[in-house]
Amino acid sequence: MDIEFLTIDDLDLAGKTVLVRVDINTPVDPNTGGLLEINRIKECSVTLRSLEDSKVVVASHQGRVGRYDYVSMRLHAKVLSEVMDREVKFVDDVFGKAAREAIENLKVGEILLLENLRFTAEENFEFSPEDAAKTHIVRNLSKHLDACVLDAFPTAHRAHPSIVGFAEVLPTCAGRLVAKELKSLSRVVLTAKAPYTTVLGGAKISDRLEAIDALIENGKADNVLLTGLIAQVFLKAANKIKFPLQKDLEKYVPRARELLNRYSENFYMPDDLAINKNGERVEVRVEELKPDMQVYDIGEQTIRKYSKIIRSSGTVFMSGPPGFFEKVGFDKGTNELILALASSLGTTIISGGHLTAALERLGVKEWIDHISTAGGALVMFMAGKRLPLIEALKRASKRWREEKALQQSRA
């Protein structure tokens, strides 16, 4: 895998005003609005520390429209300031007058965090690079910027203006995190061997459903072990759950049915589940499941079955937790499957903030070959799909090299 991109060391950014597109999209406590963990904020500080001689404008999205986590980034600025141990200014604007003035007033060494990018309509849609370059956000901000650093690997699969637009009009390079991910992934992909097992879980189903057939077709998922909410969708599609699922899940059932018909050999579904009965973990067989039961984890028999497959795989890729791992008693599926990966002799890749947090708690980080803060983006990457952020970096690198060659030929 050879990806051509520029790094911070290639561009002369001293004294320049630099936009750093990070991904500090963070789980939010629905009751208090507080940030539940700050891993991504800590990680992005590595790139920001490399830009101490620049005027740094940081931008990220947070949550999705209509969800409880669609909140301001003011708190992120406070946490980032604590992590960096220096002032991080905040402006509650993305590309309006207040944001533009705040950028113009920046001095070398200062950091400014913009408001949640998704507070602007455009940042919630996908664009071609050419159209993204014409959006209001890119046109308004780029006049005040000299360069762009793309460091949002978890958002690499979204062709949003901040991911693909600035790279068309500004010198653009990869941040430290993106460079680290791509370097490590290239190494891991080289050593990976069959049989390939993909363990899918978590709450974000659409990205995973979109990638499954590419994963299987590209030989990257001989076995697909289903956990979490996606397991319920497939159990319904296989007619093992007979009652309607909640609306958000039911809409995915036809697609799951199609996939099951095409690749019935590849899929493994839970035989049993753990439900939350007045706070207690209770094991139930899938056929005993009732509509009013709250599924919080995969069951013990399923854990044993899946662990055995994981241990005998050449490569295991796990994305999204199998259950409510934050709740004691319902962390069993997550913990046991992670431990199976850690003790597997194959190549192991773990993706997503939740699993990273669980890994840290279990103290087995060093036993995993590649750990990524990205969730859906890494699933797409493993499936061999083109990621808009990587394509933007490639184009920016090509353009920069062509311009350099032209300058040299004129000199």
Ligand code: 3PG
């Ligand atoms: C993630 O957490 O996976 C990224 O921040 C992307 O978020 P999204 O799925 O809401 O685009």
